[in-house]
Amino acid sequence: MATKILDLPDSSFVLPGNRSCAGCGIGIALRQITAALEGRMVMTVPASCLTVLGGMYPVSSVDVPWVNVAFPSTAAAASGIAAGLRAIGRADEMTVLAMAGDGGTGDIGIQALSGAAERNEDFIYLCYDNEAYMNTGTQRSGLTPAGARTTTTWAGKRENPKDLPRIMEAHGIPYVASTSAAYPTDVYDKVVKARGITGLRYIHMNTPCPSGWGFDPKDTVRLGKLAVDAGLVVLYEVEEGVFRLTGRSASLAKSGKLRTSVAEYLATQSRFRGMDVAAIEAVQSWVDGRWAGYVARDAEACG
Amino acid sequence: MSVMTGNEAAATAAKLARVQVIAAYPITPQSPVVETLSAWVESGELPAEFVAVESEHSALTVCIGASTVGARVFTATSSNGLAYMNEQVWWAAGARLPIVMCIANRALAAPWNVLNDQQDSMSERDAGWIQLYCRDNQEILDTTIQAYRIAERLHVPVMVCYDGFLLSHTMMPVSVPNAESIDAFLPPLAAPLTVVDTADPRNIGPVVMADPRADQTGVVRPGYMELRVMHQRALLEALKVIPEVDAVYAEATGRSWGGLVWGHLLDDADVVIVAAGSLATQATVAVETLRSEGIKAGVLGIRSYRPFPADAVRKALAGRKVALVFDKALSYGYEGPICADVRAAMLGADSSPPVFGAVCGLGGREVGPEHVADAARRAITDADTGVSIRETDWINLKLEG
Numbered sequence: 290m291a292t293k294i295l296d297l298p299d300s301s302f303v304l305p306g307n308r309s310c311a312g313c314g315i316g317i318a319l320r321q322i323t324a325a326l327e328g329r330m331v332m333t334v335p336a337s338c339l340t341v342l343g344g345m346y347p348v349s350s351v352d353v354p355w356v357n358v359a360f361p362s363t364a365a366a367a368s369g370i371a372a373g374l375r376a377i378g379r380a381d382e383m384t385v386l387a388m389a390g391d392g393g394t395g396d397i398g399i400q401a402l403s404g405a406a407e408r409n410e411d412f413i414y415l416c417y418d419n420e421a422y423m424n425t426g427t428q429r430s431g432l433t434p435a436g437a438r439t440t441t442t443w444a445g446k447r448e449n450p451k452d453l454p455r456i457m458e459a460h461g462i463p464y465v466a467s468t469s470a471a472y473p474t475d476v477y478d479k480v481v482k483a484r485g486i487t488g489l490r491y492i493h494m495n496t497p498c499p500s501g502w503g504f505d506p507k508d509t510v511r512l513g514k515l516a517v518d519a520g521l522v523v524l525y526e527v528e529e530g531v532f533r534l535t536g537r538s539a540s541l542a543k544s545g546k547l548r549t550s551v552a553e554y555l556a557t558q559s560r561f562r563g564m565d566v567a568a569i570e571a572v573q574s575w576v577d578g579r580w581a582g583y584v585a586r587d588a589e590a591c592g
Numbered sequence: 593m594s595v596m597t598g599n600e601a602a603a604t605a606a607k608l609a610r611v612q613v614i615a616a617y618p619i620t621p622q623s624p625v626v627e628t629l630s631a632w633v634e635s636g637e638l639p640a641e642f643v644a645v646e647s648e649h650s651a652l653t654v655c656i657g658a659s660t661v662g663a664r665v666f667t668a669t670s671s672n673g674l675a676y677m678n679e680q681v682w683w684a685a686g687a688r689l690p691i692v693m694c695i696a697n698r699a700l701a702a703p704w705n706v707l708n709d710q711q712d713s714m715s716e717r718d719a720g721w722i723q724l725y726c727r728d729n730q731e732i733l734d735t736t737i738q739a740y741r742i743a744e745r746l747h748v749p750v751m752v753c754y755d756g757f758l759l760s761h762t763m764m765p766v767s768v769p770n771a772e773s774i775d776a777f778l779p780p781l782a783a784p785l786t787v788v789d790t791a792d793p794r795n796i797g798p799v800v801m802a803d804p805r806a807d808q809t810g811v812v813r814p815g816y817m818e819l820r821v822m823h824q825r826a827l828l829e830a831l832k833v834i835p836e837v838d839a840v841y842a843e844a845t846g847r848s849w850g851g852l853v854w855g856h857l858l859d860d861a862d863v864v865i866v867a868a869g870s871l872a873t874q875a876t877v878a879v880e881t882l883r884s885e886g887i888k889a890g891v892l893g894i895r896s897y898r899p900f901p902a903d904a905v906r907k908a909l910a911g912r913k914v915a916l917v918f919d920k921a922l923s924y925g926y927e928g929p930i931c932a933d934v935r936a937a938m939l940g941a942d943s944s945p946p947v948f949g950a951v952c953g954l955g956g957r958e959v960g961p962e963h964v965a966d967a968a969r970r971a972i973t974d975a976d977t978g979v980s981i982r983e984t985d986w987i988n989l990k991l992e993g
Binding site: 328329330331333340341343344345346347348349351352353354355356357358359361362364365366367368369370371372373374375376377379382383400401403404407408 | 612613640641643644645646650653654655656657658659660662663665679680683789790793794795797798799800801805806807811
């Protein structure tokens with residue numbers, strides 16, 4: 290049963306005031322993530338926007354144990370923390386949560402993550418995907434969408450993003466989920482579910498970024514939802530190999546069609562301003578194909 | 593007394609130290625260390641977590657994670673594996689984690705070469721680790737155990753370095769201390785989980801600014817440079833702690849290795865050969881040959897390369913006729929790294945002899961007692977003719993023309 294927004298816990302381990310940008314999607318989601326784990330957790334975080342949010346010594350913006358680690362090493366550090374907690378007999382006291390951005394996960398961190406997934410290490414890995422290297426000034430990552438202008442793709446990125454949740458699914462880990470920071474209850478429910486599972490649990494979270502994407506900070510949630518309505522972001526989970534759409538994406542599948550065109554979504558952000566009609570149509574066609582695949586997988590599992 | 597390779601001595605030491613988490617990735621000539629440990633973990637002989645990671649970068653990262661929560665950890669590597677770890681070598685030291693890592697010293701690529709020199713660990717000189725070099729397999733076992741006590745006392749990681757193949761794969765008699773004596777020498781880590789605790793959450797290793805900053809209660813906390821000077825002071829304190837730990841170990845096991853440096857026939861020596869690792873053992877044979885020819889020769893073995901025992905080196909070399917420093921590594925564009933340090937230590941010291949450098953053994957090039965003795969004879973001739981500065985001598989080099 291999905292949690293309703295008014296039923297989300299009041300408890301939060303994110304303290305008032307932090308250094309993230311106005312409208313940052315990470316801050317919204319981190320409240321739900323830490324609440325879902327009831328603070329009984331240790332986070333491990335590489336160089337990323339999250340490091341900035343966490344604060345500069347000697348103050349911290351988050352009231353849970355937090356271990357900063359080197360950029361490529363998040364999943365290996367989480368493996369080490371989990372092994373260390375087992376070795377000293379305190380593994381039951383806390384969930385190990387690795388949390389990194391799209392570049393830290395899908396580019397520089399993918400080797401350590403793949404190794405940890407193959408070993409089925411016992412931690413939750415949550416990738417907040419803001420679709421570029423935002424902390425260093427909006428450079429392209431392997432998860433930047435086609436058409437997006439970044440500070441290393443001035444004319445717009447040519448390639449579609451890599452499908453990281455799909456890559457993680459191919460490792461045969463017990464739980465893979467795709468969610469969006471614009472849907473706090475979807476985030477919360479997936480972290481709660483992941484908490485109850487042993488082994489490597491991977492959650493991919495689309496996370497709108499006002500400064501990197503070029504939109505008004507007040508529109509973070511609206512744009513996150515629009516991405517789901519356009520089918521660019523799909524809410525789903527794969528539990529022990531069984532796929533199902535969740536939340537808004539499940540409703541869209543039931544209704545028979547996506548609510549918004551790719552063009553309408555792209556028009557909301559300055560990063561896509563350089564795209565011509567052909568480029569937009571190419572993305573629409575890519576999205577349509579993917580969406581049909583998700584709907585078919587969902588129907589297959591339900592049937 | 594057992595007979596074992598250097599790698600088996602390292603693995604045996606890790607077991608005696610009751611390490612709790614082991615992470616490693618295969619690389620020649622280190623691989624048998626972790627093969628041995630993984631077998632002991634699988635059989636239950638060693639109750640520890642063995643994490644078979646996908647790279648050396650992750651091997652050291654797993655140790656960083658596990659050490660952060662308070663577990664005693666171990667890893668080992670060589671050559672390009674250590675180079676691949678480089679980012680985490682610095683991280684482990686800056687995070688002040690008491691990690692012990694064995695290095696079976698091997699030449700760095702390119703071109704590929706699996707044989708011994710010490711370029712791999714010497715290239716990590718400035719990373720803030722303690723580096724100890726072993727002359728034989730007994731010293732590998734004893735030093736690895738001592739390393740935990742040193743690391744945990746100072747919160748500084750320790751590399752225990754030994755020559756690939758020459759020690760790693762060579763069988764030697766090794767006396768294995770009984771577990772009770774090592775348990776007394778090295779008790780379990782006290783109070784684990786002091787820094788990762790949900791009841792007292794802390795942000796470990798966040799951004800630290802250049803200048804000190806006040807926390808929420810107004811207490812001023814160190815800036816980056818203050819943390820660095822604390823780290824430096826810990827390394828300098830190791831100059832005292834390394835010999836102290838060796839002395840305590842001698843009480844526990846009856847064996848002492850001399851702490852920072854060691855000497856062989858040093859007392860009346862005119863010519864002193866300075867070296868680290870198994871080469872220093874070769875040098876003890878060379879000086880005996882030289883003495884049979886009437887040349888008063890001795891050996892100064894460098895056991896602790898970082899911290900560098902400048903005082904001990906000054907004391908050992910003052911008043912000699914000449915010092916000849918052998919390196920199995922090179923700082924390209926200058927000279928051998930130990931030679932540069934010895935020369936710097938002697939600069940301005942009373943009665944400093946000329947300090948000459950010799951580079952040898954790169955990529956496994958043979959260097960035996962006869963090569964060492966020949967180089968020592970050349971050094972004496974040069975010193976006798978008033979030469980005080982000369983180019984690095986390349987030992988057993990076979991360039992045409």
